[in-house]
Amino acid sequence: MEEVTSLIHPENYWVLWAILIGWAAVAIVLEQKYSWASKLSGAIIALIGAMLLSNLGVIPLESPVYDTVWSYVVPLAIPLLLFQSNIVKVWQESKRVLIIFLISTIGTVAGTITAFFLFKDIIPQVNLIAAMLSGSYTGGGVNFAAMATRFDVAEGTVSSTVVADNLLMALYFLVLISIPAMNFFKNKFSTPHIDELEKNSDSGNQAASYWERKEISLTDIASAIGTAFVIVAVSFSLAEFFSNIIPENSNIFLSILRGIIGDDYLMLTTLTLFLVAIFPKYFEKISGSQEFGTFLIYIFFVVIGIPASIPLILQNAPLILVFAAIIVFVNMLISFGFGRLFKFNLEEIILASNANIGGPTTAAAMAISRGWTKLVGPILIIGTLGYIIGNYIGTTLGLWFTSLM
Template identity: 55%
Template sequence: MNSSFISPDDVWVLWGFIAMWAAVSIYLEQRFRWAAAVSGAVLALGGAMAFTNAGILPTESPVYDAVWTYVVPLAIPLLLFQINLRKIVRESRRLLFVFCISSVGTVIGSMIAFFLFKQQIPYLDKIGGMISASYIGGGVNFAAMAAKFQTPGEYVSSTVVADNFMMALLFFILMGIPALKWFQKQFSVSEIAAPEKNQAESYWKRNEMSLRDIALNMGTAFAIVVVSVKTAAFFQGLFPSESDSFIVRLLSGILGDQYLVLTTLTLAATFAFPRYFEKMRGTQEIGTYMIYLFFVVIGIPADLRIILINAPLLLAFVFIVAISNLLVSLAAGRIFRFRLEEILLACNASVGGPTTAAAMAIAKGWRELVAPIMLVGTFGYLIGNYVGTLLGTWFSSFV
């Protein structure tokens, strides 16, 4: 019997809470510095968790299932529509190479951390797949892998808390490294231009969006999701996920996974029709808002006691993954003689995503690298799901 103040069947009230709290979290993050430091994702998750633990919201509802089933899949293609592989390769080859090295660092760190903590942290095979995907791509990859592996909500929430704490720590480390004399002696460093006061404001300007943009965005996203779901179901029948063979399970996890099929079809569409997708406006805004709905929902069933118990261990797990990324990036960058700012931005883009990397470039005055690192960071959205699926499926054979 549910004892919450709001009934699980009160659909409109629950949808209203999810939508409004996501809006509040975004507003606070963009309005106040303390909220930006905490991050909108943690605000969305933490607020929902507080309402649930106070007995106001139910821990289970068909509304929450709808977010996992419909909202997350729609958000993925929307956030991938602006990927232009031709442009990335043409304009950002050096950064793309460093980014790929940083991604290898994430893979190495994920494997090391998994085998260190697989006996201590429950569902670490699923969490490992989520983090490895997220630390190559971003929040959209985290959401996709959480839905794919069906990780229990309280462990997803614990991982988000640990992940955001680690991101804040890593950001401070990356921002501080260029000022250290040892790194200046070991790496070539360009002269840092003083950032203009209004540079960030001019870069993150308001985007125009028409009714046609919204219609094309949603219509195209729905079409790709429909084809992906049907295609994945077909291959699931050919390669059952319950098979004892690792190869069959891997094929099922790749060809029969709607999230990977969704990623692949979106990439194929953007590659085949680049002009169509380049003209779209509002894809990032709509997709990001949908991801915030996801962050609210994963905080609702979270038990605060479980989060407090698991967060320290998970923090150690993500720390190993992030530091491995940084160390591999620095070592390879030293060998191939990349500039220090290129290495740090690639590390930031792989772990934190294109927006945090662009923010760092803006803050440090590396103006010529802002647009290239945004392009390269979006490439992480593309490959993150593949890496997360591969590692998560492999990890599952050890638990």
């Protein structure tokens, strides 16, 4: 990354936290107070505001504060948002989401192959860039890092690709979250989750209607936050334990097993749903968990937009941005094309494509922001599985492309 040239220093933690949390709060207030903001969605307001602040040089592109959001804020949000989840409904929805997710993954593979042959003789180390992006656009940043290490990619190439990846992910997030408001898509696809929200909405502002005031006590706050911390701690400890005892470079069965029970987010989601199923009365009594979790996710929305540096892209990686855009476009084309052919819901298609390109956390965040609460658990579970297959896809394509260079 470039030298720090922002108005606020990366280590000015209090000011950066104030901006992240303050802007998340502003986005929520605007969404619930004004109809135009409700239609736009608080998530887009949060993300665009962060992009403007970083691109205008007010806040830095990198800071330990942002890392803390990824490492602590997001994991805490996940169990809080799953406290009211019914495991039977989650399983029923997961089967459908799995199929469209795999179709979307085919889109990533097809897009990567298309982009590679278009830029094979134009972009240096395009075979390695393809490996990193195909892994990332199947699972997430974990796969990107794994492919960069696996193929020993030069630091300059990694940095340029990361910048392109960040900007494109933010822009695609804006596209996907805007689609539900477009009549073209609503007329072409079934939208049961959107229809349910509109049916249950008593006012023109769906966000304000959905997040109406609730009773909450100090006991609720203590139970929600305390339980979430314990679940995250136990889940991550278990995932680390299994990850350490199962060899990393072993046979396919052990590698898949390690990827499943050794993954932080998959273990976190699974354990939370298991506990909710075993102790339903305890979790049903906790009021406010959805509100806490959603506010934490809005902080995450702000962080997503920060690394999307347009000047850095124009300076270092314009062709890589085009390369990545082709992958995303083909993914979207196949996801929506086959999604319509096989009669998948618009919400399922959007979240599946999001889980591929941005990872399970961004997909879950989008589901939360739109009020599609029944799909939060399924997309987290299915999206996390992308971490497993992402490494195989990235490695396979990387080796094939390298043989063609």
